[in-house]
Amino acid sequence: MIKLICSDVDGTLVPDGGHELNPEYFDQIRRLKKAGILFAAVSGRSYSSLKKLFAPVIDDILFICDNGARTIYQGSLLSCYTIRHELAMELVREIEALPGCTTYISALKDGYVKEGADELYRWLTEGYQLDITKLRRMPEDLPADDGILSVELYHPTAAEEIAHQGLYQKWHGHRELQLVCAGKQWMNFTPINADKGIALSEYQNMHGISPQETMAFGDNMNDASMLLRADYSYAIGNARKEIKGLTRFVADTNMNDGVLQVLRTIK
Structure with missing residues (x-):
């Protein structure tokens, strides 16, 4: 059973620099949470951007920000790493x-x-x-x-x-x-101790969630370490070929809401 769904944002959910999500994502995130499945936005963006993009579900999802340097859930800081x-x-x-x-x-x-x-x-x-x-x-x-x-x-x-x-x-x-x-x-x-995969692994270990219970979506090289920690790994249709080469599945493009298409199928 899936317990955690992680998705990159830019290039995966929205075009690079996009600031609007298909509103159905919020409906699906709420539905999944009721079913015991947590959604995580895992992004190179900072929290100041992500909390605006996901405002309708801000207390329903996990935020792994700044490529894994900071993890936040319901306003509480779970981990943080900085550069000298x-x-x-x-x-x-x-x-x-x-x-x-x-x-x-x-x-x-x-x-x-x-x-x-x-x-x-x-x-x-x-x-x-x-x-x-x-x-x-x-x-x-x-x-x-x-x-x-x-x-x-x-x-x-x-x-x-x-x-x-x-x-x-x-x-x-x-x-x-x-x-x-x-x-x-x-x-x-x-x-060095912060990337998307490390942050995901820390959360998985803290909450007893295995890779077999994890799904992840990405499109670029900074998503690779995250995708390798999820058995249900998806490259988005517009992903780099290197990312498509390491995932088990390929979804539709971000312009066609490829991630949303998969979320609709999860019961």
Whole structure:
């Protein structure tokens, strides 16, 4: 019997940066909860964005935010991992030096971009509906008292390709950080002890839920560790081929509400 259903958000439930869900998702989430099945939104987004997207069912679901750096249920913080401030600043300086790239920082109190990154600011605030502060200097003006959950390289079309021109080779395998692609625009750096799969595994162990009782949906490389911890693993129809290669099933695309189609079949 399924006890936990986990789904990525961007590229899986909605297009990247989307801020509206098909309202039937809320009906299905409530129905599943009554049947003893918990739904988890597992996303690279911060809680400030997810709680708006899932507002009608905010107390009915589990939130695994910032690619696993923070887990929240019914407003209570279950786990939280941060990046050392000095390490984050070093990383941001390298990102900001790359052609066409800039940085988004997700932190406990706020999100941060630099002044002048107007396209990114609009997308984060209007699409993702994040709470964002502009900094005159990046990273020098980062508040020292705000815990950094993730550092994200942004490029409008080719984040992964640019990162593989040296940045990836330097930071991949770092003893304090994980680096993963989250879409054509994003490369995400998170604490080494925080990713979607680790956060899911911690929750499974805490509540005695096995992979055989878990279903998961995803589309990109930052979903891989989560999908590997669910026996009922689904790549969405528009997923990367690497993700389709590691899951047991393939659902329809996000534009056709592929996840919703599967949820309707669960009794």
